[in-house]
Amino acid sequence: MSNYTSAEMMTVTAARALENGTTCFVGIGLPSEAANLARLTHAPDVVLIYESGTLQTKPDVLPLSIGDGELCETALTTVSVPEMFRYWLQGGKVDVGFLGTAQIDRYCNLNTTLIGDYTAPKVRLPGGGGAPEIATNAGEVFITLKHSKRTFVSEVDFVTTLGFGRDGKGRDGVPNIGKGPTRVITDLCVMRPDPDTKELVVTSLHPGVTAEQVQEATGWEIRFADQLETTPEPSDRELEVLRELKARTDRHHSGEDA
Amino acid sequence: MAEFLSLHDAVARYVEDGATVAMEGFTHLIPFAAGHEIIRQSKRDLTLIRMTPDLIYDQLIGAGCVKKLIFSWGGNPGVGSLHRLRDAVEKGYPCKVEILEHSHATMACAYEAGAAGLPLAVLRGYIGSDLPKVNDQIKFIECPFTGERLAAVPSIRPDVSVIHAQRADRKGNVLVEGIIGVQKEAVLAAKHSIVTVEEIVDDLGATPNACVIPGWAIDAIAVAEKGAYPSYAHGYYPRNNRFYKEWDAIARDRDAFNDWLKTNVFEAGGES
Numbered sequence: 001m002s003n004y005t006s007a008e009m010m011t012v013t014a015a016r017a018l019e020n021g022t023t024c025f026v027g028i029g030l031p032s033e034a035a036n037l038a039r040l041t042h043a044p045d046v047v048l049i050y051e052s053g054t055l056q057t058k059p060d061v062l063p064l065s066i067g068d069g070e071l072c073e074t075a076l077t078t079v080s081v082p083e084m085f086r087y088w089l090q091g092g093k094v095d096v097g098f099l100g101t102a103q104i105d106r107y108c109n110l111n112t113t114l115i116g117d118y119t120a121p122k123v124r125l126p127g128g129g130g131a132p133e134i135a136t137n138a139g140e141v142f143i144t145l146k147h148s149k150r151t152f153v154s155e156v157d158f159v160t161t162l163g164f165g166r167d168g169k170g171r172d173g174v175p176n177i178g179k180g181p182t183r184v185i186t187d188l189c190v191m192r193p194d195p196d197t198k199e200l201v202v203t204s205l206h207p208g209v210t211a212e213q214v215q216e217a218t219g220w221e222i223r224f225a226d227q228l229e230t231t232p233e234p235s236d237r238e239l240e241v242l243r244e245l246k247a248r249t250d251r252h253h254s255g256e257d258a
Numbered sequence: 259m260a261e262f263l264s265l266h267d268a269v270a271r272y273v274e275d276g277a278t279v280a281m282e283g284f285t286h287l288i289p290f291a292a293g294h295e296i297i298r299q300s301k302r303d304l305t306l307i308r309m310t311p312d313l314i315y316d317q318l319i320g321a322g323c324v325k326k327l328i329f330s331w332g333g334n335p336g337v338g339s340l341h342r343l344r345d346a347v348e349k350g351y352p353c354k355v356e357i358l359e360h361s362h363a364t365m366a367c368a369y370e371a372g373a374a375g376l377p378l379a380v381l382r383g384y385i386g387s388d389l390p391k392v393n394d395q396i397k398f399i400e401c402p403f404t405g406e407r408l409a410a411v412p413s414i415r416p417d418v419s420v421i422h423a424q425r426a427d428r429k430g431n432v433l434v435e436g437i438i439g440v441q442k443e444a445v446l447a448a449k450h451s452i453v454t455v456e457e458i459v460d461d462l463g464a465t466p467n468a469c470v471i472p473g474w475a476i477d478a479i480a481v482a483e484k485g486a487y488p489s490y491a492h493g494y495y496p497r498n499n500r501f502y503k504e505w506d507a508i509a510r511d512r513d514a515f516n517d518w519l520k521t522n523v524f525e526a527g528g529e530s
Contacts, residue, residue: 028335028336029336051362052284052285052286052437052439053284053437053438053439054437063336064335064336064337064497064499064502065285065335065336065497065502066284066285066335067284067285067286067335067437067439068285068497069286069436069437069490069492069496069497071437072286072436072437072492078436078437078438079438080438080439080440080442080443080469081284081309081362081366081438081439081440082366082367082369082370082440082443084366085362085363085366085367085381086363086366086367086370086381089363090363090381090382109386113359113388113389118392121347121348124332124339124343124344124347124348125333125339126331126332126333126339127329127330127331127332127333127359128330128331128359128360128361128362128387128389129310129330129331129361129362130331130361130362130363131361132361132363132383132384132385132387132389133361133362133363133364133381133382133383133384136382136383136385136386137382158388159386159387159388160387160388160389161387162385162386162387165386170385170386171386174385175406176382176406177385252499253499253500253503254499254500
């Protein structure tokens with residue numbers, strides 16, 4: 001299918017990153033959209049966990065908040081928030097943490113705290129939430145966000161959540177820590193950290209996107225893989241399921257509804 | 259033993275100026291009615307604790323009740339910023355609010371430690387994060403058995419915790435259903451507790467492993483029908499997502515907020 005938006009391309013690509021049977025701790029927003037698309041297409045047995053305590057949930061519409069009733073009603077079980085973070089996340093039961101962010105840098109450090117100085121912020125963002133421990137306690141981390149100079153910065157203003165640290169060595173020698181970010185999916189491309197330096201490298205461009213466009217939307221001189229691939233286009237079925245999911249969600253959230 | 263009080267009397271008795279107050283409910287069962295009663299009684303200099311401040315703390319902060327906020331995610335879920343919180347932090351309106359921020363995992367552990375009567379919570383957290391640089395309540399300790407470096411924070415022990423639940427029986431035993439968040443921990447960690455409920459029933463109808471808080475572990479029960487609205491009460495009413503979206507415009511503007519507060523909180527009465 002040739003008619004799709006760059007946002008749809010991003011969601012479909014992020015969804016494809018999740019394998020069937022994976023246990024995924026899901027962040028709200030774009031990760032939640034992608035994770036549920038995966039569940040409704042190629043990965044029916046993906047286990048979705050939200051920090052509100054909903055374990056193995058199968059929402060029919062995308063939640064507006066992390067604790068929507070829909071998540072609880074369609075979950076296998078709902079546990080307390082301390083149990084969720086202590087047993088399920090810290091206990092090592094999560095394969096993939098799927099996160100969004102406001103800022104990301106070349107070493108995949110995430111900032112959701114603020115823009116500017118901590119004591120006199122230019123923009124105050126919501127804060128860490130579950131991300132700091134999801135990023136270190138999950139087996140690996142997928143990140144999805146829109147690509148722009150505002151979001152892809154050379155160095156984040158504040159490391160809310162560890163990627164690989166300011167020098168790429170932030171996980172070296174740390175016991176009981178996950179692999180960290182293994183892929184970053186945007187509306188332009190897919191990036192992976194270099195196996196040695198941990199610096200982000202563009203490995204796949206979405207159809208019709210040029211390397212110049214990616215560089216233009218990135219706040220540092222980004223590296224491109226020698227074997228640069230083209231991301232496969234969304235299938236008709238993926239687009240159909242995604243559009244139905246979003247239409248259902250919009251109808252649901254426009255009313256007084258949980 | 260839980261005493262059945264009006265919401266007015268429960269707040270008047272247990273929420274003092276300058277108190278440390280936790281009002282919990284993770285997106286679900288947020289005790290809005292109690293929050294509005296605190297605003298109506300013009301409580302001041304409160305230290306508020308809550309994982310996700312949500313609209314309820316935006317309202318309390320905008321109303322000038324708050325001097326300090328301890329939290330882990332301060333946004334309007336799925337919508338954007340909490341503008342009253344930002345106005346207080348960035349511009350000191352209506353008064354300066356000091357913030358102390360954590361991660362969710364930490365807050366959850368700190369409530370649990372408070373309920374367990376421990377002075378601190380220990381977790382594998384904050385690795386590589388800048389949060390310990392701006393929050394002096396986050397320390398690192400060495401495990402005496404393995405040598406692993408772990409994060410430690412003081413347990414949360416509020417002067418009073420306030421939660422909303424579906425129902426209580428006539429002895430004051432409370433059933434919480436659905437997304438149970440950290441409500442039980444918040445109540446057990448606090449010196450005093452107020453639980454608002456949708457209704458009082460003869461029989462809770464609880465299954466053996468349900469989340470039930472015994473009446474003897476609670477100080478006050480107050481009936482507050484739709485007391486969690488515009489958040490939701492599982493089995494009673496849905497979340498008003500539309501209001502959460504509308505809140506963005508109300509809270510963005512100081513005058514719009516003050517008008518909203520006057521009409522919907524101060525003039526909305528509450529019982530005495």
